[in-house]
Amino acid sequence: MHAPRDLPLMAADVLARIRTRRPRVHCITNSVAQNFTANMLLSAGAVPSMTTDPAEIREFVASADALLVNLGTLDAVRQAAIKAALAEADGRIPWVLDPVFVDRALSRATFALELAARSPNIIRLNGAEFAALAEEQVAPAALARYARERSAVVALTGDPDIVTDGARTISIGNGHPLMAKVTAMGCAASALVGACIAVEPDAWLAATAGLILIGIAGELAAGSAHGPGTLASGILDALDGLNQRTIVERTRVG
Amino acid sequence: MHAPRDLPLMAADVLARIRTRRPRVHCITNSVAQNFTANMLLSAGAVPSMTTDPAEIREFVASADALLVNLGTLDAVRQAAIKAALAEADGRIPWVLDPVFVDRALSRATFALELAARSPNIIRLNGAEFAALAEEQVAPAALARYARERSAVVALTGDPDIVTDGARTISIGNGHPLMAKVTAMGCAASALVGACIAVEPDAWLAATAGLILIGIAGELAAGSAHGPGTLASGILDALDGLNQRTIVERTRVG
Amino acid sequence: MHAPRDLPLMAADVLARIRTRRPRVHCITNSVAQNFTANMLLSAGAVPSMTTDPAEIREFVASADALLVNLGTLDAVRQAAIKAALAEADGRIPWVLDPVFVDRALSRATFALELAARSPNIIRLNGAEFAALAEEQVAPAALARYARERSAVVALTGDPDIVTDGARTISIGNGHPLMAKVTAMGCAASALVGACIAVEPDAWLAATAGLILIGIAGELAAGSAHGPGTLASGILDALDGLNQRTIVERTRVG
Numbered sequence: 220m221h222a223p224r225d226l227p228l229m230a231a232d233v234l235a236r237i238r239t240r241r242p243r244v245h246c247i248t249n250s251v252a253q254n255f256t257a258n259m260l261l262s263a264g265a266v267p268s269m270t271t272d273p274a275e276i277r278e279f280v281a282s283a284d285a286l287l288v289n290l291g292t293l294d295a296v297r298q299a300a301i302k303a304a305l306a307e308a309d310g311r312i313p314w315v316l317d318p319v320f321v322d323r324a325l326s327r328a329t330f331a332l333e334l335a336a337r338s339p340n341i342i343r344l345n346g347a348e349f350a351a352l353a354e355e356q357v358a359p360a361a362l363a364r365y366a367r368e369r370s371a372v373v374a375l376t377g378d379p380d381i382v383t384d385g386a387r388t389i390s391i392g393n394g395h396p397l398m399a400k401v402t403a404m405g406c407a408a409s410a411l412v413g414a415c416i417a418v419e420p421d422a423w424l425a426a427t428a429g430l431i432l433i434g435i436a437g438e439l440a441a442g443s444a445h446g447p448g449t450l451a452s453g454i455l456d457a458l459d460g461l462n463q464r465t466i467v468e469r470t471r472v473g
Numbered sequence: 474m475h476a477p478r479d480l481p482l483m484a485a486d487v488l489a490r491i492r493t494r495r496p497r498v499h500c501i502t503n504s505v506a507q508n509f510t511a512n513m514l515l516s517a518g519a520v521p522s523m524t525t526d527p528a529e530i531r532e533f534v535a536s537a538d539a540l541l542v543n544l545g546t547l548d549a550v551r552q553a554a555i556k557a558a559l560a561e562a563d564g565r566i567p568w569v570l571d572p573v574f575v576d577r578a579l580s581r582a583t584f585a586l587e588l589a590a591r592s593p594n595i596i597r598l599n600g601a602e603f604a605a606l607a608e609e610q611v612a613p614a615a616l617a618r619y620a621r622e623r624s625a626v627v628a629l630t631g632d633p634d635i636v637t638d639g640a641r642t643i644s645i646g647n648g649h650p651l652m653a654k655v656t657a658m659g660c661a662a663s664a665l666v667g668a669c670i671a672v673e674p675d676a677w678l679a680a681t682a683g684l685i686l687i688g689i690a691g692e693l694a695a696g697s698a699h700g701p702g703t704l705a706s707g708i709l710d711a712l713d714g715l716n717q718r719t720i721v722e723r724t725r726v727g
Numbered sequence: 728m729h730a731p732r733d734l735p736l737m738a739a740d741v742l743a744r745i746r747t748r749r750p751r752v753h754c755i756t757n758s759v760a761q762n763f764t765a766n767m768l769l770s771a772g773a774v775p776s777m778t779t780d781p782a783e784i785r786e787f788v789a790s791a792d793a794l795l796v797n798l799g800t801l802d803a804v805r806q807a808a809i810k811a812a813l814a815e816a817d818g819r820i821p822w823v824l825d826p827v828f829v830d831r832a833l834s835r836a837t838f839a840l841e842l843a844a845r846s847p848n849i850i851r852l853n854g855a856e857f858a859a860l861a862e863e864q865v866a867p868a869a870l871a872r873y874a875r876e877r878s879a880v881v882a883l884t885g886d887p888d889i890v891t892d893g894a895r896t897i898s899i900g901n902g903h904p905l906m907a908k909v910t911a912m913g914c915a916a917s918a919l920v921g922a923c924i925a926v927e928p929d930a931w932l933a934a935t936a937g938l939i940l941i942g943i944a945g946e947l948a949a950g951s952a953h954g955p956g957t958l959a960s961g962i963l964d965a966l967d968g969l970n971q972r973t974i975v976e977r978t979r980v981g
Binding site for chain 3: 279
Binding site: 249250251252254255291292293294295320323324325326327399400401402403444445446447448449451452 | 504507508511512515516521522523524525526528529532533536550705706707708709710711713714
């Protein structure tokens with residue numbers, strides 16, 4: 220296991236690789252989050268694509284470096300697109316599952332369970348979503364067991380964030396409460412994690428790097444924001460301008 | 474009837490209740506407005522959800538505290554979602570109708586008339602939309618008659634805004650011309666009114682509070698904005714930071 | 728041909744006409760770009776509408792002054808909407824084609840070729856899209872030949888932008904690298920070009936004016952932005968506040 224003291228440099232290195240390689244991240248995501256998610260990926264240095272059309276998506280996924288499957292505003296078209304995309308991605312490129320609002324609709328939770336069984340590299344979710352998906356309350360041991368059973372990394376955002384692959388578990392203290400007042404912040408975090416796994420094959424490191432980076436960008440933005448509106452634009456500025464020194468100084472993991 | 478001098482404190486109190494109770498507002502709204510609308514609700518302290526899938530929407534509405542039906546980018550899926558959502562909402566939670574652009578398409582106006590007959594608690598629209606829906610020109614007496622006949626509150630945004638339930642009619646002078654240069658501002662106002670009616674059972678008070686709050690937030694944002702782009706982020710900041718004293722000082726009703 | 732020295736004043740005059748006439752621009756555009764595109768049009772003084780429903784779109788196009796057909800997030804509904812919209816627009820109002828990401832999906836490229844044969848007044852695209860559509864590399868002579876063969880203006884965005892109708896070819900040096908880090912910037916440019924052609928019948932002048940205006944607005948915004956997030960709001964502010972003197976001072980064409 221990487222000792223926590225290596226992680227800040229590792230996160231900075233993952234960002235540097237995104238900027239150099241410019242990975243393509245195809246996002247099947249909800250209509251609320253598409254614009255902010257695309258801007259988050261561009262700010263990191265990645266190249267987003269967003270089509271959800273089942274007829275076109277295989278070609279987009281075929282030339283992508285990672286795939287995001289976000290279940291917000293799920294509908295029949297998106298369900299078909301997800302199936303086509305996963306058939307194309309199948310083992311060739313990594314993918315991230317974001318089971319948005321599975322705590323609000325049983326049919327969505329059922330679909331999410333099917334997807335969770337199809338070996339996502341990373342599942343990024345919040346506490347309520349984990350509780351609905353795993354049918355147990357959030358606790359480090361429960362997260363680790365869930366990750367181990369599915370051979371997936373679980374990346375839980377909250378205060379703190381927790382990332383686990385069952386063997387390695389870390390908590391991340393970065394971030395700012397104002398981030399919860401910007402819609403699609405979690406969705407954009409999942410996409411950023413997708414950019415990280417496009418350049419970092421260790422899914423646990425990729426998820427950890429992604430959450431450290433967005434957390435630090437959020438803190439920096441909160442320092443000059445006047446509220447959630449300027450935070451939303453400021454976090455894109457902060458991610459675009461983020462450098463290794465700031466990452467090393469600000470990373471709070473334990 | 475509440476005397477106008479009570480209204481500023483009432484508006485502040487409605488906002489305080491939104492912040493405390495965090496009502497869930499399910500929004501069937503157009504794809505242009507979804508992101509800004511969700512952010513407006515979050516800035517007020519409410520919790521947005523946005524799915525328009527007919528298969529999922531009943532569950533979302535079942536756990537919501539208010540429903541917004543906005544007719545922008547209307548299509549067959551949204552029409553089916555609206556019917557399913559209203560069947561679920563039926564008398565249990567309040568709902569707001571926003572008949573976007575009914576002046577531009579006859580089929581949309583026809584659908585809006587059907588919806589207006591299904592007892593929306595509040596109809597939020599602009600002058601051109603009212604004229605198309607009511608088939609008469611905008612005037613306080615026409616608005617009041619329309620409200621009375623449908624037992625709905627009519628909340629007309631313009632300069633000034635007018636809110637009437639047929640018996641009580643008020644004009645609101647808050648707001649700023651630059652707000653008209655931000656897309657989905659009216660849609661977001663309707664959603665905010667939805668958050669208000671989730672915590673204030675008197676629909677006339679809820680609509681009045683909602684338009685006062687967004688008007689004041691817009692004025693505050695315009696004071697520091699450099700144009701429509703920074704106004705869009707600034708109004709979210711302003712709503713998030715709005716306090717009772719500012720509301721009382723700035724409310725302009727008559 | 729207009730000598731380059733006339734172009735700055737011409738661009739300023741086109742913007743003045745947009746502000747005075749407030750043309751309606753109907754946009755069939757991708758879900759990622761809708762909000763930013765609508766705000767770009769409002770900031771210019773135009774009136775956007777965005778429905779993609781095949782059943783409603785003819786009425787919207789019937790009362791529009793120009794049409795944008797953008798192929799991002801293309802699906803069966805958008806394809807049907809495009810056909811209905813073009814049947815309505817047919818020779819009555821000008822239209823702009825934006826063949827987004829035709830380099831990423833063969834089916835989309837095929838559809839784009841069909842549309843390019845239906846006499847768009849302007850085709851706005853980037854280098855990769857031109858190469859996929861024209862099956863040859865970007866070069867001024869190739870662009871001019873392509874434009875001549877289709878009797879369409881080709882407006883290529885890049886560094887520099889190139890606008891040609893086959894007879895007249897100009898390169899535009901305005902713009903800023905940070906613009907490429909904001910999603911939908913090209914889509915919004917196409918919509919702005921649509922607003923220009925709604926008030927300027929010479930498609931070459933309209934496309935040239937549109938790209939000059941967004942390029943200058945981007946430069947001004949980049950001057951005070953802290954990154955791509957504040958650039959996105961700043962470019963809307965800058966376009967809204969743009970005046971003739973600034974346009975004349977900053978236009979760089981050759």
